[in-house]
Amino acid sequence: IVQKVVLSLQGDVSALPPAEREEPVVLHVDRSQRYAMPSLGVCYAGGPVNPHWDYLRVNLCSGERVQPLREAAALGIPLEVALFTDNPETDFPAWNGELQALQGAIGRYLVFAADGKITTPAIAAAARRLLPAGAPIGGGTNSHFVEVNCKREAVPVLDFVSWAIDPHVHARDGRTVFENLQGQGAMGVSAKVFAADKPLHLSTIELPLDPYEAAWATASLSTLAQAGAASIVYSRETPFLAAILAPKPLGVY
DSSP states (O other), X not given: OXXXXXXXXXXXXXXXXXXXXXXXXXXXXXTTOOEEOOEEEEEOOSSOOOTTOSEEEEEEETTOOSHHHHHHHTTTSOEEEEEEOSOHHHHHHHHHHHHHHTGGGEEEEEEEOTTXXXXXXXXXXXXXXXXXSSSOEEEEOSSOHHHHHHOOTTGGGOSEEEEEEOTTSSOOSHHHHHHTHHHHHHHHHHHHHHTTTOOEEEXXXXXXXXXXXXXXXXXXXXXXXXXXXXXXXXXXXOHHHHHHHTTOOSEEO
């Protein structure tokens, strides 16, 4: 990480004493503390994508056809299929045939209510009965962690737990964006308690815009890896994320 600070001074500065020479900043990495590298994915927005992603997320809302799924499946990357519905007894059977045809391309399902705020027990149970067998079924919330933390009823029925992260949830200034990172680790610790050690899949994570993007993404990845995240799905592709995909690091320090 490289930072540059520019100071602009006004007035008479000739009387200022000469600045003391500072020692260079040295970062020491404790290589005895290595954490498993989470799988990495991205939301599919159409067109070509980096072939090194572990997952492509595709959203499907009530009444929609699965054409985007077919396009994403053709890229040869496992799919994370997020289904949004308030009528699972109708929508899941309507989607079932086409999902069955794409079963080999689907790595996992996320199931949510239509507004994305929570996975209800009814939706989770219907997914078990009506979606093609084989791929893990997860949920939690497509919104902030507080939603699933307060409404955990569906967790025992799910194979994994998921929630989204937005660094701009409180404010967009740099200080706030980086202070929010500490909360990501606490979310993981709390989730592992009520999820009974089920895998934690973070989907999706929004990224701040430059100049914070690369530094924030680095710190977030490290924080979530230490918290035990099994996978992370980002909202968009960026040059920084492309740089860490190939070759992907074996661990996070």
